[in-house]
Each structure stands twice: as C-alpha cells, then as structure tokens.
Amino acid sequence: MSALLSIQGLEKRFGGVTATDSLTLDIMPGELHAIIGPNGAGKTTLIGQLSGEIAPDAGSIRFKGQAITALPVERRALLGLARSFQITSVLQGFTALENVLLAAQAHDGHSFRFWKPVLAETTLRDTAMAVLDQVGLAGRAAIPAAALAHGEQRQLELAMALAGKPDLLLLDEPMAGMGPEESVRMTELLARLKRSVTILLVEHDMDAVFRLADRITVLVYGSAIATGTPDAIRADESVRAAYLGSDS
C-alpha cells in the first residue's frame, strides 16, 4: 500500500531554533496517526507545513502521489487536505448549518452554477446536514454558533473541515480547553470518524491519543525519535526517557 502523505527530509528553522529536523514520515491511507511530543517539539510547525501555512526550508511533501511542497493552502484543500482547530473559523452570528454550508461552498464553489442554483443548493444542504449528523450536531443545526457550548463549537469546527470531504484531516489539539466530559465526547466522535477519513492528530491528551491512534510518532526538538503502535511507543525506552517520564 502506498502512503497517502509522504514527508521526506523536512526541515524548518526559526533563527537558531530547529522546529523540524530531517523529518521523514509516511501516513498510510485509513490510519489515525498521532504526533506527540513535549511543548515546543515542533508539532504545530509540522501541521503548518503540511497545510501550506508555513514554507519548509528543505524537504518534500507528497500527497496522493503528487508533490505539494510548494502549493498554497487552497490548492492543498482542493486536493483533499483539510486542517481543523487552533484556527478560529466559526462565524459566531451564523447558525451551525450556515457555518457548514459556507465551508462546503468555499471548498466546492464551482458547484454553484447559475443555471442550477436550486439543485446545487439542495445538494450542498444535504451534504452539510449529513456532516452535522456525523459530528453529532444534527439537532443543533438551527442554533447560532455563539449559543453553542465550547465542546459543540469544536464539533462544529470539525464539521466545517469535513464539509470539503477531505481525504486527510489534520487535527491540531481538538481537546484543547475542554473539560473531561467534553474530551471524552470528542474522543468518541473521533473514534467513530476513524476509517472514513485518514487523520493526523496532534494532541496533548494522552488518554485520547493512546485510545485512538493506530500509530504514534514522538517528536523531540523537531526530530521523530520513534514511530509505532501505541503498545510499542509505551514500551519504548527512549520515549519514556524523553517524554513520558521513566516512571510512567
């Protein structure tokens, strides 16, 4: 099986800081691959380079066999690479459904052909409702985003990323700022989403990571010190020493 996303020799420096250091990594179709590592390890910088917001200094990124290293964010999104979280994209004055419709429309603008506007709108609306249902917000479609609970807003951000029917979803700390109950709900949601979309997950919530991930990569100072199944990562001495704490 060939990789959905292939990262080769990726490098990123900020002044004297090496945020991404000779990183080579394959993300396989259908897997949920988590990236963990201490604060400042380079996780968000990596996501930024994959989504197209940050230009790497060296190395290459291939997605679905195509070199995307130099492509801008929108072109990557059209190819099926979507990013969610740590970017506040929800429009508070619009309903949940309207937010998803706008996200779907932004991704799929060409479906609004002037001779078939009603049909196109119906299809888009059906898609948006299906996506809201997928994230457990179907019953909240008509509620303004501002009136949604924090956890529901995060579910909505996920729905907006899914609206473009991505092949690869980049999730940057979906549990950030959540209470324990909301985290559990988001973990269950991601467990349901798994397999329908390949997911690259950056997350500090280790319970969620070890429950959800098929494979985990541990970053330290921008380098991948280990990649493996949750069991292999748990047992890896270098990981325990560098990150999890040798007594964990």
Ligand SMILES: Nc1ncnc2c1ncn2[C@@H]1O[C@H](COP(=O)(O)OP(=O)(O)OP(=O)(O)O)[C@@H](O)[C@H]1O
């Ligand atoms: N725009 C920037 N300018 C300068 N240094 C930066 C910039 N962005 C990131 N860095 C530095 O690069 C390193 C990696 O940062 P990054 O935010 O990617 O780490 P992280 O693993 O996502 O951290 P956290 O877990 O705290 O979110 C850090 O040392 C950070 O200070």
